[in-house]
Amino acid sequence: MKSINLKKNQFIQFHQKISFKFDGVKYFGYKGDTIASALLRNNINLVGRSFKYHRPRGIYTCGIEEPNALVQIISEYSEPNTRATIKKIYEGMEIESQNRWPSLENDFGSINNLFSPIFTAGFYYKTFMGPHKKFWKNLYEPLIRRAAGLGKPPKDFKGISNHIHHNVDITIIGGGLNGLLAAKSFINSNYDVLLIDFEEQLGGIINNSNKLSSIDNKEPKDWLKETIQEIEDSKNIKILKNTLVTTYNYINHLIAIEDRFVGSKPIEGKVNSTLHKIRTGHTILCNGHIERFLSFQNNDLPGIMLSSSFEKYMCRYGLAPSKEPVIFSNNSNSNSLVYGLIKAGLKPKAYIDSRSGEEIEPNLFDLIRKNDVPLYTNSQIKGAFGNKKIEKILVEDSSGALNEIKCDCLCLSGGINPDVHLFTQSKGLLDWDEKDLTYKPSKPFQPTITLGSASGQFNFDNLNSDINEKLKTFKVKKLDVKLELNTNTKYNIEKLWEVSPQKKSLWAKSFIDLQNDVTTKDIRQAITEGFDRIEHLKRYTTNSMGTDQGKISSINALGIVSDLLDKKVNEVGTTIYRPPYAPLSFSAIAGRNCYEFYDPERKSPIHSWHIKNGAIFEDVGQWKRPWYFQINKDESMHDAVQRESKNVRENAGILDGSTLGKIEIKGEDALEFMNLIYTNSFTKMKQGSARYALMLGEDGMVKDDGIICKISDQHFIATTTTGGAATVLGCMEEYAQTEWPNLKVFMNSITEQYATFNISGPKTREIMKKAFPNINFSNEEFPFMTFQFHEFNGIPIRILRASFTGELGYEIYIPSNSAPKIWDNIQSVGKEFGLAPYGTEAMHLLRAEKGYIIVGQDTDGSITPIDLGLSWMIGKSKKDFLGKRSLARPDTIREDRKQLVGIIPSNKADKLEEGQHIILDKEIKSPVPMLGHITSCYYSSTLGHDFALAIIKNGRSMIGTKAYASTSSMGTTGVDIVKPVFYDENNKRLVS
Amino acid sequence: MLIINCPYCGPRDQSEFSNGGEAHVKRPDGSKEIGDREWGEYVFIRANPKGLFYERWVHTHGCRKWFNCVRDTSTDEILVTYKLDEKKPNLNNFKSVVKTPSGEPEVGSGNFTVEK
């Protein structure tokens, strides 16, 4: 294909040369060129290999609908699947073709074309589901993984995008003739208007075609300039260019993506793209139409292009891809191309029309006759032929005779469709137009207005009345625009979807979906196999499932199917167009919510001390908690955890428990409310005392636990698990509002207001005495499970005597801002007693030795307090509390429910593992009855061996018996089932 | 994304709210005898109609108030929101909702794209 520059063009700066590389070779284009227009200027038309058969493919269109010319932009982190027909070139741009190896010219994968008879419809389903699954694993998968697919994933991607929200009255999508006229009506009105266009220049068909000769007696481009100026000057209208609306959600919520670096290389660290989130009162769709292609043998050869695209290259890019293209059409939309070619001093090699001479417009007839263009009416192209490019076509003329025409370019037009994707995304309904042979918007579901060809108005004669009628709900001026056309015709089309090939052959291909390599034969086969519903057929053949969503071909497929089934197209229906309209990069969706902003980190007030003292952190929800502290770089986690836990048992340890959830509950009816929320009864509890409490779901299962401090009947402070804080507060608020609105009670999260230090170990009392000399820590003055308020150096503190390790322990609650000071003080006075910090892992080990559960680790939402052996915590005399009635359901009182037990290896040297199944027989004979599994497991240096907590069926009655713990990785280990407490069973140390 | 009209704050984006399932499900009175079936139905059974549905929402990232609404589950249209202590609206009042034999509205369900 030999192209020619048409030197008169307002959009291309012919004085500004730009160099770029395609597959390593340097070429030149001009400022304003897309990759496609620049390649065509260099007479390159082979730009990629097809998805399945690796057939050579060229540039088929001049816009967003492009199915073939997808390239990888090496100079932008190797961005794949970029449409060459949209992306503008810039100096130094590096582009690579996709899906070929070792090179585009000599592609090894094109051997697939020879095997093509096996890659038919349903190929993937048949190989996945068929009887020969081994073939899939050993042969097809490795082969297909290398051969199929589009581009390669980007490398070291660093794109940044931001999000902007808009709230407007009216959004106009598409800045073509109708979009501009709609915007013009709103100039200086009281409406907030957003006008969005995908291109750099507003104008649509005014820029892209030869259709219009004058608007309001002016040259179209002069009218355009004036109108854009008026719209720009209007304060209530905002224009977004280079912005594509991809999504039309419920309640007029639109998503649009703006490219911030059109025609230049994105700068690292700068915002590359902006995602606009738009909420609008009304949406006016003026997004025009898309031309469709036609199916015949080898309709995918490079050199074949849509006729409106050829015209757009001429008008918009000052480039005729060929000096003498052949035109094949079944409708009047390509008339303006004939007009444009002749105006530019070029001449079609031939004009072939499936319509009869009487149907063809007289003015087109005159034009063709006057310029001696060979004319074939009532004729069809039977096939295109050539080696990696079109060289000749076979035309069957009205007499049935075959004519061979040599050519380097073929322009196709199969008719036009309103671009209904956004309209159907909005859940509007379509209706088939039997005269224009296309689906058109009919009933909108939302406040959606369609104008111009987007609404199916393919002629210009009703332009004014249509816009005025549809915009009459708004207080705007009426339009009266005079249009004159170059090709004065009414849209006319004859039904033609597919031309059957000249010779029947297994290898002859008429494509219906170029991107996914679906042929018309695949459609026939799918219907023969019973996939005659359009949604099934789509998935079975993968028709219109590519990144282009079959924009130029999906209607043709419906036409073919309706003919095969002998049904009306309306009965066949259409598949649902889903967002996004065109591929949307994940980085644009992520916006600034990535890297350090992906998920906020929560840190305790002591965090910087932990870092200085060798803490290795663990994520607990969003919190960073010290997991263990390394005293030197060589200390292993195991050694650190054993050292820390041993130190708690022998001396004293301190844990930063600031992440625990804390909720303050106040009000006249606080006592009654707490009695309803938790299983325990708080009525007889003394002021200043504390209680370990359980919270259940209405299903009776343990949801959370914590310690409740009773300040008075009107004032409580509850702690929750670190991960459960928000849920527990939410649950309290819900019941206070929905079930017991009569109770006067209020609750508030105070998690971040207070830091919490847990000090425990036999030497704790000495340390506390020294740290807080004015407080009496004796057993009589400060018994277990009581708390006191004090002031220390002017800082109000609350000390609770409680323990999660089984040792003598205190929890100190301090306002967060003062916490580091007191932490430092405790560290320095504790030194002489061997006080050392410990992390969450040692804490878990210590609590497990005592048999204290962790909600969410030893429970899983199917465990009741009875299952845990915690029946003593249930306030049985209470009339009601969350989940109470469920504890008496037949299922929850079953004897053989899973229950909490302890597990130790029968041979003390054996190891256990969390998640191991507990089974009864050493021999594994499937099916193995599953009794339950190990929920927590640690090595204890205090005990000198591994130990575990487990939930197993009927577990309490099995205490004292033997069983086996099993995983495939560790084999089967003999274990003893014991009580779930391994240390200080009588709590002597706790109350010492 | 829906816009939900919080009865306390006014219309806000859906992302500020959490859904709480079916509304007007009465929790049995714990001080009285409750049968297994009655309690089981309260805990586990909820309606899941195609069409109009009484539903609970909470303005989690706002005023944290619970409230009720009527939503058409086939189109996602929220017809009314009201406070917990307000009477539940009669569904027959919503004349704008077209009821077809299948419960499928004429337009807006997204289950088909072509006019029947």
Ligand SMILES: [Zn+2]
């Ligand atoms: Zn609110």
